Amino acid sequence: GIQVEQSPPDLILQEGANSTLRCNFSDSVNNLQWFHQNPWGQLINLFYIPSGTKQNGRLSATTVATERYSLLYISSSQTTDSGVYFCAVGGYKLSFGAGTTVTVRA
Amino acid sequence: DGGITQSPKYLFRKEGQNVTLSCEQNLNHDAMYWYRQDPGQGLRLIYYSQIVNDFQKGDIAEGYSVSREKKESFPLTVTSAQKNPTAFYLCASTPSGEKLFFGSGTQLSVL
Numbered sequence: 001g002i003q004v005e006q007s008p009p010d011l012i013l014q015e016g017a018n019s020t021l022r023c024n025f026s027d028s029v030n031n032l033q034w035f036h037q038n039p040w041g042q043l044i045n046l047f048y049i050p051s052g053t054k055q056n057g058r059l060s061a062t063t064v065a066t067e068r069y070s071l072l073y074i075s076s077s078q079t080t081d082s083g084v085y086f087c088a089v090g091g092y093k094l095s096f097g098a099g100t101t102v103t104v105r106a
Numbered sequence: 107d108g109g110i111t112q113s114p115k116y117l118f119r120k121e122g123q124n125v126t127l128s129c130e131q132n133l134n135h136d137a138m139y140w141y142r143q144d145p146g147q148g149l150r151l152i153y154y155s156q157i158v159n160d161f162q163k164g165d166i167a168e169g170y171s172v173s174r175e176k177k178e179s180f181p182l183t184v185t186s187a188q189k190n191p192t193a194f195y196l197c198a199s200t201p202s203g204e205k206l207f208f209g210s211g212t213q214l215s216v217l
Contacts, residue, residue, distance in 0.1 A: 001165065004148075033206060041194060043208040086148060092137070092156070092203045093164065096148035 002027045006087055006097035013077045013104045021072040021100045023087030031091055032063050034072050037084040037099070046072070046085075077104045109133065112197050112209035118217050119184065119191055127182045127212045129197035138180040139198040139206070142166060149196060155180055184214065192216050 003026035013019055023032075034046040047054050047061045049070065054061055058077075063070040074081055082104045088094040110131045119125045129138065137156045141149040151164030155174040169188025174180055180199075184191045197209040 031203065035208075041211045041213075043196065043198075045205050045207060048205040088149075088206070093151060093154065094206065096141075096150070098148045 002029065002090055002095045004087060004089055004095050004097035006085075006100050008100060009098070011100055011102045013074075013081075013102065015077060015079060015104055015106050017077050017104075018073070018075045019077060019102070021074070021085055021087075021102075023070040023072070023089070023097055025068050025070075025087075025089045027068070028065070029089045029091065031094065032065075032070055032087070032089045033094065034061055034070070035086045035088065036081075037086065039083060043086070074102070077102075079104045079106055110197060110199055110207060110209035112195075112212050114212060115210070117212055117214045119214060120217050122186045124183055124185050125191075125214070127184070127195055127197075127214070129180045129182065129209060131178055131180075131197075131199045131209075133199060133201070133207070134177070135199035135201045135207075136177070137200045137203060138174070139200075140164075140170070140172065140180070140182045141196045141198065143194040143196060143211075152182065152195075 005024045035043045049061045049063045051065045058075045060073045084099040086099045088096045113128045139154040140152040153172040155161035171183045195212045200206045
């Protein structure tokens with residue numbers, strides 16, 4: 001199956017800082033999504049982004065499918081951004097990475 | 107409100123017992139999925155269904171069973187054959203294989 005690697009595994013930020021999360025994958029895909037899991041376990045879909053760049057408020061994402069990676073940018077981080085960020089790739093079946101745990105300190 | 111409802115929120119299983127986790131969606135989505143999440147890890151696919159009366163095994167289907175008799179419902183049974191069932195179980199759905207939406211999860215523990 002497709003291998004998905006996320007980095008860094010953990011990230012500690014001061015409120016207001018910017019950060020970049022990375023997702024590398026081992027094969028061509030036509031489906032790539034980013035999720036945020038809050039401390040209560042709820043997974044929220046942030047982006048469906050098999051290629052190109054998208055922005056949603058303080059979050060943006062870029063996928064370079066030919067080079068098999070995607071980046072998630074968090075700008076002006078807030079404490080509510082804390083949680084685990086997952087990248088998932090594939091087609092109809094999605095394979096998830098192990099996640100990046102983000103802690104934003106006030 | 108439209109959404110995906112999982113119940114119960116917490117479930118306890120005794121040795122040798124089968125338990126069933128419920129997943130209902132009123133989003134009119136065709137495809138539904140079950141994932142398992144262990145502490146500190148990503149999600150692993152158990153089963154998925156693209157249409158009613160059809161489903162496929164995911165990466166870790168052993169010890170689990172599902173049914174898809176109605177479009178809105180996709181229950182998961184954790185059988186006694188699953189020797190390590192303690193985990194957080196997440197149900198998801200998608201209208202067309204694109205954006206995936208998740209329920210709030212069921213935490214299953216063994217007594």
